[in-house]
Amino acid sequence: MNIKILADSACDLSMDYYNEFDIEMAPLTVHLDDKDYEDGKSIDPKTVYHAMRNGKTPKTSQASPRHFKAIFTSYAEANQPLVYLAFSSQLSGTYQTAKMIEQEVKEIYPEAPIHVIDTKCASLGCGLVVLHAAKLAKQGADLETIINSSRACALNMEHIFTVDDLEYLYRGGRVSRTAAFVGSLLKIKPILHVEDGKLIPLEKIRGSKKLFHRMLEIMEERGDDLSNQTIAISHGDDAERAEQLASMIKEKFHVKEVIIDMVGSAIGSHSGPGTIALFFLNNTNFQQPVQEE
Incomplete structure (x- = not known):
């Protein structure tokens, strides 16, 4: 029986x-103008x-929880294997709800x-993990291989990103008041990353011209076999x-495939317009299985 991959909209x-790899989706909720919308389904990020x-x-x-109950029950009744690759538990309660x-x-x-x-990944960092698992499932890999390889992929996923205004992340409780305040001074552009599922300020760059060059330097320092990876970039309405x-x-790394997509409504509600996020692997060797915590 084929193994189904479940992702959430984050x-x-x-x-x-989702259509190409027959991936199931659990949408997060966005509240705007006193209405509730399903991220990825009933609201457009541009809105x-x-x-x-x-x-x-x-x-x-x-x-x-109701959505998870319906999905999990249907697969349990069919005795069909389901692997849910959740948005970082440090950024949302979605993982904890799914476990419950x-x-x-x-x-x-x-x-x-x-x-x-x-x-412990977010945006297209999580998306690349989901795609990795979905491709393995489509190729007929067994459950253990999909689980172990997905964990390894997630563990080695780098998130390097910048936002136009740290105030948005502060309002959502994702960075400290101090970090938001400092970032707003003197046209300083922050570079952040994800460490153990949390958003961590990494560097402050003065002036936007230097920003991308520094992001590429970090990518070169941390990346592994970049030319043979699928790289992902997500953006806050700044294609x-x-x-x-x-x-x-x-040009720099001779990368063959770069996925570009918009930061969705749920994450975008916290990161804000103008966000640019870069995702790649710091280790492409998944031979050693990663044990569950």
């Missing part, structure tokens, strides 16, 4: 990938960015082949700069 993959540029502050909430519902479902279906994995960064990466 992986920021386009629907083309969120337009609202933020006009001073509005959208809120988000985790994927719904997994336990509930397994009280009724003790042998249900449902597996919930905290990727022009995302394409510019992609061209620089292709």
